[in-house]
Amino acid sequence: MASVTPVALPEKFGNFDLVKRVKLDFTDVQVSKWQSRVTGLSVVHLDYEAPIVNGYFVVGTEIFDDSGCPHTLEHLVFMGSEKYPYKGIIDHLANRGFSNGTNAWTDNDHTAYTVSTAGEQGFLQIIVPYIDHILYPTLTKAGFVTEVHHIDPKGQDSGVVYSEMQGRENTSGDLMALRLQRLLDPPGSAYRSETGGLMEALRVLTIEQIRKYHSTYYVPHNLSLIVTGKLSSGTSTLLSVLQEKVEPNLIAHGQNLGPRPTGWKRPFVETASAIRPPIKETVKDLVEFPENDESVGELIITFLGPAPNEFLERKALEIIGTYLTSSPVAPLNKEYIEIDTPLCTYIYFSEDTRATALYMAIYVGSIPTEHIDKFDTQLKASLQRVVTEGIDMERMAMVINRDERQLRSKLESAKGDTFSGTIINDFLYGAEDGSELEASMDEMNQYAAVRKWTSKQWTDLLQKYYIDPHSVVVRGKPSASLAAKLESDEKARVAAQVERLGPEGLKKAETELEEAKAEHDKPIPTEILLDFAVPSVKSIAFIPVQSLQEPGTGRAPAARVPDSEALSEYIESDGSSLPFFVQYDHVESDFVSVHALFSLTKLPHRLRPLISTYLSAFFALPVVRQSGERLTHEDVVNKLDNETVSYDVGLGVGGLFAETFRISIKVETAHYETAIAWLRDLMYGAVFDKERLQVTIAKIQQSLPEMKRDGNTVLGSLWADLLHSDASTSRAGGILPQIDFMPKLATQLSEKPEQVIADLEEIRRYAADPSGVRFSVTGNVLKLNKPRSTWAKYFATALPEKTLSPVPLSSQTLSELGEKPVNKAVVMSLPTIESSFVTYSTKGIKGFNHPEYPAFRIALEVLNATESYLWRYIRGSGLAYGAYVSLDVESGLLSFSLYRSSNSMSAYKEASNVLKGLVDGSISLDTTTLDAAKSTVVYGVAKNVSTAGRAALVSFTNQALRGVPQTHQVDLLEQYQVVTKEDVLGIFKKYFLPLFDASSSVAIVVTAPAKQDEIADGLASSGFSVEKRTLEIDPEELAEHDHDCDSCESGSEFDSDSESDDRS
């Protein structure tokens, strides 16, 4: 189906030769791949219309040990370069050009550096210094000390990378993944390595090792620049920047050795890592991970897959995985999960690209410990049975169609970015002449091909990859004694280290750290920054949204949105006005989403903990349709999968308005009525069937232990517990209340099921009260048949005319402490973590149109921006992996949070000192910092409305929920531009100083047991009244419960409205 366009554009541009051009017929994305014949630098441009330009600078990073060179290097690249020898300057430059800073990741086989900008100007500017950083970083000893590893004055190991790996190394995920690599990959293969760096190795790593590694792999012929988005003169705009400003510098460094210098071996493909013999016999191994609750464990079963360029076979394997596990009625879910006592909470098929053969891993989570040993044998028997019984071809057709619809939907919103992963793999593993590029992207053709497959072809595939061959099985078991051992070992190790270093050694380490910090504090000359022009806000093309709100008969009409006449006429020509609230937001699209929001304000508090169970069961209950037709839960799941692109239920939108119950259904425009009919039937027609509830509750209970292991999840729940009241639905759904609630619910369901069912009926009655219902239609409204009267057809009887109550807000559900956050500190110990997760909160500003908001938003950005104050003083000193301030205007709370902190009290003091310094003038706030903050806010606003779906959704949430004009955030852009330094300092003084004062703030901490006392003492000496808690649960009690957060924090498009000022 795909075809190469005739060569109309030049095949040469300066040093660059066109390697391949691809035009796929199912999308307007044009792809061209180029390579410099002089330096070997390769470039791929995915060209399409969009307000955001994304760049991925990818280096193939192969390493044969656990030193962590690829990962440490990733961090060090941001510490300055030959032409720009200042720590963090790259982010300052990016921030000026309408970006939110740079980012990067290190995978098993590559390191990718990324940047996104609103509009092209900032992007074209940043390329040159970014490549200078990647190819010619300073790699100083000082950078190593703060960013990678050092010993702090107390004798503890610290540093940004070290802290990050400390937070990861002993988690079940990392422990199991590493063991798997060791078992699966033969000696000599780089795939065995921990590319992040093991703590033990990081403690002895040197900057010289990293420099050597850099000189081998960070070379132009091993670097690919992937750009997605629109440039004014197409790809030649990009190539001319590279030709004129990048190539000369590479050549000056003697890197004009062509695409294949003598002796160069392509990483992975031409090294020992490519040697991949079949797995000779099945290996089963056990990994223990630290966890006091020993009730459930995990499992990974890995098989060898096809070669990376067997694209059709890969697609088919992906589809068979979906067929087996994608919904409650999928064969494996039915057998293992959707039962009274689940054998696990998820089964997930994945693939990892490797040079010779893919790794096909099956991940299984929350398996009751007593079932772990037999699980893989049982699973194999199940797969064998699927082969014997054959494939349900009707379900298979549904799975393929749905997958294809979802890809089309993703293509519409993400465009060329959809292919970034594919292009990275092509760079690492694909044919160098670009001959595999087209086939790798041609997914629609792959769908067409597998649609013709027979049941036999599918079962042969299963047999070939998952039944006949040997595998590597890694079982992960929780161990309370290991948790205790790790803790005491670490204490002993640090004590020995202190002993070994002695006061002098510690002093020396401290001096070294101080000197390193001083070196980084070297100010960036303002001229370099000013050289980078700040683009004009007007240069960004925002997506227009036509909008019409009909609040319902007898209710005050909303202000009309300009340029929406076509939409108004179209809606008003269909039937008569409705008694209830519907807002229509039109954009160009092949899809439409309908959303229903129900207020939970009137719900009795005792019912709130039950909401998460209701959410989890929501799409998997039997339903009586409006027609009277009765559907089993399996019918419901099958039909929904067959008729929709996606469906989702949750609390609120994008982290806001959590006191509303939301249902969203996305369909192709032709199926608009189907979507509305489902909204009605799912809400009013669901049958609270005892068996189904039992399954849901069992599943939730089983996933609790895994959630409880996560420091951030526990912190969120503890925070909500203290700052919100019984009136808060989201608080009731947190992990801590659910641990208590779920066992009781399970007992109640078995003893008095009618009571649980009555409670759920009661929830529905309250939620469906006509005074609190709002509907939204976002997508191609002008293409819809009967856009308005279809609502009447399904909801007229259920929703008679009634006064509309206000949108419920989280500010109405604060506890006494939330209303007045002063003095209190709670420090909870959690045995599964080694670092700390912390949030401090105080009063901020409240409301969606507060006059101080523009200055506040800039103030937040000034502190949060990558390489700005918090980053430099906290992350840069290795005190925490993340540190940020956030403002929740819905509840009116301002917070300071630390993520994976190795020393949370020092981090707190640093933040406090920064704020005091800024306010008293001893730390200066430069114009360039202010410019960068403003520019980053522009990026945030543009990104938030960068796709048609997002733009339509923001139009709805603004008018219907926030009570502000349709384009509120874009309208504010001009106000941000006039915010002054004094405005920002005023906000710091008025709101941020109280955040760092115990008499006007609260502190919530979740930390490793070993750190609890120290942190509690630190907080007490800062003036907090401290309470210590321990998260411990009787394992037997725990064996029976849960809460499924998938429903509360789903990743749907409806949740992607991120204008909540909460950046992490």
Ligand SMILES: [Zn+2]
């Ligand atoms: Zn990292």
